[in-house]
Amino acid sequence: MGFLKLSNKILLIILSFTLVYCSKSILLKNINLTQTGVEQFGRTPNRDFFYPINIGDSLNLKWRTQIHGSFNSTSPSIFFKYLFVPDLSGRIYCLNSESGREEGVQKDKGSVEITPVIYRYRIFYVLNEYDEKYSTLSYYDFFTGKYIKKLRFNGSCSNEMIKIDDGIILLTDGGELYKINNIGEKVWSIYTGRKTTTSPALANGKIIFGTNMGELIAVDEKKGKVIYRKLISSGFDSGISISDNIAYVGDNTGNVIAFDIEEEKVIWNFKTGTKIKSTMISDGASVYAGNLKGDVYSIDKINGELNWKISTGGVINITPIVFDDYLVQPDLNRNLFFIDKLTGDVKKKLEYEHRVRMTPVFHKNTLYMGIDKGEVLAYEIIQSD
Amino acid sequence: MRKISNRHKILLALLFLFTNTLDAQLYFFGRNKVQYEKFNWQIIKTDHFNIYFYDDFKEMAEIGAEYAEEAFEELKVKFDHIVTTRIPLIFYNTHIHFQQTNTLPGFIPEGVGGFFEFIKGRVVIPYQGNLEQFRHVIRHELVHVFMTSKILNELRDHRLTVDRFPPLWFVEGLAEYWSYHWDTQAEMVMRDAVLNNIFVPASDFDRIYGSFLMYKEGQAFLEFIADKYGEDKILGLMENFWRFNTFKETIEFTLGEKFEKVDNYWVYHVKQNYFPLYLDKFPHFVDSRKLTDFGFNFSPNFHKSKNGNDIYFVGNRTGYTSIYKLDYIKDTNEVLSPDLVLEGEREETFEAFHLLENSIDVSKEGIIAFVTKSGDRDALHFYSIDHEFVMNSFEDDELVSITAPRFSNDGKFIAFSAIDNKGFSDLYELHIESMKLTRLTNDYFQDTDPCYGPNDEYLVFISDRTDGVNKQKLNLFKFDRETKYIEYITYVDADFSRPRFSPSFDKLYFTSDYDGTNNIWTMDESDLKFNSGMTQLTHYITSVYDFSFINDTTMITSAFEKFSFQLYEIDLSKIPDSLKHHVEFDYSGIGDKWIAKEIMLDSEDDIIHYEKEYTLDYAVSQVITDPVYGTRGGALLSLSDLLGDDKYYFLIYNTAEVQSELLRNFNVAISRVNSYKRTNFGYGIFHFTGRRYDIRQSNEYFYERSFGGYFSLIYPFSTFQRLEASTSLANSDKEIDFGINSRKALLLSNQISFVHDNTLWMHTGPIDGSRFRLLFGYTSDLKYSNVNFYSFIADYRQYFRLGFRTTVATRASVFVNHGKEARRYIAGGSWDLRGWRRWSVRGEKLWLSSVELRYPLIDQFVVNFPFFGMGFSSIRGALYFDAGGAWDDEYVETLGSVGVGVRWNFFNVITLRYDIGKKIEGDFSYFQPGLFYQFFFGWDF
Known part of the structure; x- marks a missing residue:
């Protein structure tokens, strides 16, 4: 309509661009390096999702914020008082873990599908590049605000990185395994010849991962050499966790397999009947598994017998976390379940407007999680005795 | 092709939305989607669906609901995705009722088995008598639902614009691949395509866009990808869809291989699979005589009479499905042209033949029994061959669809x-003389293709009541007419159809897909008691759809080959015994009668009556700026209920040229259009204001403000004819010279029209049939008597078919407005008087006449540039003569033109037109010097 003057129109346009495009990069000066957080997916190289405390089922929503893109089935990482959240629009957000305020964001064109790994002042993250057939591992120093290194590799990466003392382990979807040191240089790389969408785990110096062809491969973390390959399934798509030298993994036909990584043999195999995509987790006594049919299982860690099973009616493709009392299981069908891990009773169910997308992370009495439309939520746990 | 189909409802809405039709020549013809039924809708609420059904369809709806939930559980795993909103699933009990749906604006052809529409996310499915097919269609459509949801979520999750979608071959191929196994029909289509050079590689899927072949090639391509690269790659294609701008790049990235290489592998795989068929299977032309070579020809029936031997069949050879007769002359290689016996699809009684179904039989006495859609249901007609007329017709209020008549x-x-x-598909028997109907079966098993035994003591029929290890396969059964007992004849893991006894009744013949495609099998009639087995006679590569006997050893078949259905004569005595393959029946696998699982409902509260739920259909807005008239803009919104029966339109726009005019120049219209019942009605209110072009004085404008309301009715007599009536009351203030000369009026306009349309369309316009409109109207100024005129329009168009793609189109039209402030009609331009400047011919009275020869000009040409190519197809030519004249009080002169033209249908969106010719000037006395050249768009008249 003619009543808007031309100058007003121009000003409106400029302001809009400014608001949309001028967010600041991640630049954090006051860092306490003595404080630990959750600096990789599963906290430890062997993927430990167990928190040995009782959390109860009482929660207070501490804050809620919205970022640009949505999430893959991954988790944020936490360091000091900062939450690093990857999103599918190619951004890494740094949020204040106490308030949810945005402290900075790194923007790229593509998607970040896996948990960024924090090493001191630096962050490793993988960008699956838009309109390109390669992806980029970026190593960014958020103290200086500069990129240290960028490593380009073919294909994409949906496998979680492993943080080790002297660097990270990266496994691409095309089956290339890299060890990168803490200054961002490649130490070694090997091509395994197998496509893999299984997040690896590391224990006893062995990097263990599964392939789409059903092999379990062990690679020496120091030397970068394949130790063994065992064909034990028709194909894997779920992550691996290792506990007491036993690797737990789910396969495409719904088998939960316990594999002794030293003895190189299958200990037991539990059939759920439907494909498993999330990572198996263990609390030392039981293994917890969920499949795409929406069933959640508790399986005896030693003998592979069923403790209990529940049917959620949803889709379980997100790794849960477990406490002394509860298994906290996200469900793609907009639910977060608090399940009594001994009995399998659903004690609490949080329903959301959109799909639950991220594996929760627990740190300093706060549970962090993400749902569709880029919503990040922080719940303060009112712990039971 | 029926271009008008999709436009019908949209234009209907515009008719209801915009009043003042009397001064506009914008009207349309078009067929009618008749709502014969007032469906009494109910809803079953399941975990993930709202299942809409009506009247007596509850049992089948509950079975369908169970199929839907079962499919949902499977698809959420396949897609690694969940649809979090409730999915509306709308069931119709037959295809005839399905064709009445208002969820889609256009007509639904017979071949459409269901659809998923994107605006409201509705899945609409007709039940067609077979539960296995019902389950297949439900699963197919739900794959669409999941795929759409997955893709849209992938794009939104990555914050990309939702402006692209996978190609249609992938969409439909996936729906077939993930809903059903590779079946006989798929196998038949692929065999035919590959072995007859119709098959296209994946890189050329555009060439078969939208065709059934595309569905099957897409399905086959995805199966190949899954086999060679892994099933997970299918999901990977969708999960990587966000990453690239072209689907080809997505394929290359996901499979890790160049697309051309994948395509080459696939073509090699397909050829490897099908070429060896030639070793022991045959095309239909081998050892047979081809009787037809054009069109689609089904259901042959031989009849011997004193006048000769004829083959009666249902065919589509012109665009209208009809009954034809072919002289049967033995021992000639000439392919004769059949004669038209009874033309369909031009009038209500024979509104539609069901071309792909078994729908005709001929008795020894020379009576043809055939089925057509006739109004709201199917009717069975009896036509006398000797007397050449329809003697009788049968319909029943309880029966919606009829197939497979057999004397x-x-x-x-x-x-x-x-x-x-x-929704039950059962057998019936009609006593022809008394028209007494007897129901023979009554259950949800599909029973069809009945055939009388030698002494009419029993019927052989096809049914999916097969249980045990071959559960739901269509086997042959025997029905004793006296005891009503039903027993198995065959029991195999195959589907059967068309049982027919030989003329001497010593053998029973039928088709079966036991060897992968429908071939002819036989068993001795005496074996029907002993059920010993069946023997394969023919080994065709593609299916025999139907057959009829000339004598015990000679048969006429309707067979699928080169993507058409043609009639062949085969001599059974020439089939060597070595090719006859025998299969024994093993009845040990028969189990308990199978029961279709119905959805378990928590309570009766899970079934509720439908109450209208309105949601937004679309919202469109536009702002335009030009240096002369400034900035203006507006919006159009549409709401409708879930079943599409009730629609609301909201239009708002502003035509202010300066800020001070802003409030004065708001244009608003609110309308409601209801098509729930047979009589569609609409009403609304409006306020229109702004400058109008005065067609009395060129380049002059006047300002008019009018506001008021209207009411309209449309009553369809049939698909082809309707009555339209409308009335509007509007206050009209006109400023002819600004501030000086104005006219006020309170206008009451009434009009009534009769419309007929049974035309057949081709690429650029009608090619057969006729259409006309007769309109009477009256407009008067109730308050100031400033306006007072009557209107009359007669517009008649007839199309005389000369060949399959050639026609002579004729038009004769008269437009009359007579009285005080009678409005002028306009003509001139590419749509009527070609050569004359567009809309330059004006008068309160107008007549137009045209004769045009329409013909195919260029079927296809391709231009290949170094980096890309372009193809153009179906370019048509026209040779025309136009004449007309317009006047107010006294006739002025007759205008005319002659010329040639070219038309091209641009992706079914618009037809581009280019004409060259000479005007006839001087009151039709001489041609213009030189030529005129005129380019425009629009369908042929």
């Missing part, structure tokens, strides 16, 4: 299969 041997009865209001 008894004594000619007194006719058996057929029919679907009733519950």
Whole structure:
């Protein structure tokens, strides 16, 4: 309509661009390096999702914020008082873990599908590049605000990185395994010849991962050499966790397999009947598994017998976390379940407007999680005795 | 092709939305989607669906609901995705009722088995008598639902614009691949395509865009990808969809291989699979005589009379499906042209033949029994060959669809299969003389293709009541007419159809897909008691759809080959014994009668009556700026209920040229259009204001403000004819010279029209049939008597078919407005008086006449540039003569033109037109010097 003057129109346009495009990069000066957080997916190289405390089922929503893109089935990482959240629009957000305020964001064109790994002042993250057939591992120093290194590799990466003392382990979807040191240089790389969408785990110096062809491969973390390959399934798509030298993994036909990584043999195999995509987790006594049919299982860690099973009616493709009392299981069908891990009773169910997308992370009495439309939520746990 | 189909409802809405039709020549013809039924809708609420059904369809709806939930659980795993909103699933009990749906604006052809529409996310499915097919269609459509949801979520999750979608071959191929196994029909289509050079590689899928072949090639391509690269790659294609701008790049990235290489592998795989068929299978032309070579020809029936031997069949050879007769002359290689016996699809009684179904039989006495859609249901007609007229017709209020009529041997009865209001597909028997109907079966098993035994003591029929290890396969059964007992004849893991006894009744013949495609098998009639087995006679590569006997050893078949259905004559005695393959029946696998699982409902509260739920259909807005008139803009919104029966339109726009005019120049219109019942009605209010072009004085404008309301009705007599009536009351203030000369009026306009349209369309316009409109109207100024005129329009168009793609189109039209402030009609331009400047011919009275020869000009040409190519197809030519004249009080002169033209249908969106010719000037006395050249768009008249 003619009543808007031309100058007003121009000003409106400029302001809009400014608001949309001028967010600041991640630049954090006051860092306490003595404080630990959750600096990789599963906290430890062997993927430990167990928190040995009782959390109860009482929660207070501490804050809620919205970022640009949505999430893959991954988790944020936490360091000091900062939450690093990857999103599918190619951004890494740094949020204040106490308030949810945005402290900075790194923007790229593509998607970040896996948990960024924090090493001191630096962050490793993988960008699956838009309109390109390669992806980029970026190593960014958020103290200086500069990129240290960028490593380009073919294909994409949906496998979680492993943080080790002297660097990270990266496994691409095309089956290339890299060890990168803490200054961002490649130490070694090997091509395994197998496509893999299984997040690896590391224990006893062995990097263990599964392939789409059903092999379990062990690679020496120091030397970068394949130790063994065992064909034990028709194909894997779920992550691996290792506990007491036993690797737990789910396969495409719904088998939960316990594999002794030293003895190189299958200990037991539990059939759920439907494909498993999330990572198996263990609390030392039981293994917890969920499949795409929406069933959640508790399986005896030693003998592979069923403790209990529940049917959620949803889709379980997100790794849960477990406490002394509860298994906290996200469900793609907009639910977060608090399940009594001994009995399998659903004690609490949080329903959301959109799909639950991220594996929760627990740190300093706060549970962090993400749902569709880029919503990040922080719940303060009112712990039971 | 029926271009008008999709436009019908949209234009109907515009008719209701915009009043003042009397001063506009914008009207349309078009067929009618008739709502014969007032469906009494109910909803079953399941975990993930709202299942809409009506009247007696509850039992089948509950079965369908169970199929839907079962499919949902499977698809959420396949897609690694969940649809979090409730999915509306709308069931119709037959295809005839399905064609009445208002969820889509256009007509639904017979071949459409269901659809998923994107605006409201509705899945709409007709039940067609077979539960396995019902399950297949439900699963197919739900794959669409999941795929759409997955893709849209992938794009939104990555914050990309939702402006692209996978190609249609992938969408439909995936729906087939993930909903059903590779079946006989798929196998037949692929065999035919590959072995007859119709098959296209994946890189050329555009060439078969939208065709059934595309569905099957897409399905086959995805199966190949899954086999060679892994099933997970199918999901990977969708999960990587966000990453690239072209689907080809997505394929390359996901499979890790160049697309051309994948395509080459696939073509090699397909050829490897199908070429060896030639070793022991045959095309239909081998050892047979081809009787037809054009169109689609089904259901042959031989009849011997004193006048000769003829083959009667249902065919589509012109665009209208009809009954034809072919002289049967033995031992000639000439392919004769059949004669038209009874033309369909031009009038209500024979509104549609069901071309792909078994729908015709001929008795020894020379009576043709055939089925057509006739109004709101199917009717069974009896046509006398000798007397050449339809003697009788049968319909029943309980029966919606009828198929497979079959005379008894004594000619007194006719058996057929029919679907009733519950959706049950059962056998019936009609005593022809008394028209007494007897129901023979009554359950949800599909029973069809009845055939009388030698002494009419029993019927052989096809049914999916097969249980045990071959559960739901369509096997042959025997029905004793006296005891009503049903027993198995065959029991194999295959589907059967068309049982027919030989003329001497010593053998039973039928088709079966036991070897992968429908071939002819036989068993001795005496074996029907002992059920010993069946023997394969033919080994064709593609299916035999139907057959009829000339004598015990000679047969006429309707067979699928080169993507058409043609009639062949085969001599059974020439089939060597070495090719006859025998299969024994093993009845040990028969189990308990199978029961279709119905959804378990928590309570009766899970079934509720439908109450209208309105949601937004679309919202469109636009702002335009030009240096002369400034900035203006507006919006159009549409709401409708879930079943599409009730629509609301909101239009708002502003035509202010300066800020001070802003409030004065708001244009608003609110309308409601209801098509729930047979009589569609609409009403609304409006306020229109702004400058109008005065067609009395060129380049002059006047300002008019009018506001008021209207009411309109449309009553369809049939698909082809309707009555339209409308009335509007509007206050009109006109400023002719600003501030000086103005006219006020309170206008009451009434009009009534009769419309007929049974035309057949081709690429650029009608090619057969006729259409006309007769309109009477009256407009008067109730308050100031400033306006007072009557209107009359007669517009008649007839199309005389000369060949399949050639026609002579004629038009004769008269437009009259007579009285005070009678409005002028306009003509001139590419749409009527070609050569004359567009809309330059004006008068309160106008006549137009045209004769045009329409013909195919260029079927296809391709231009290949170094980096890309372009193809153009179906370019048509026109040779025309136009004449007309316009006047107010005294006739001025006759205008005319002659010329040639070219038309091209641009992706079914618009037709581009280019004409060259000479005007006839001087009151039709001389041609213009030189030529005129005129380019425009628009369908042929």
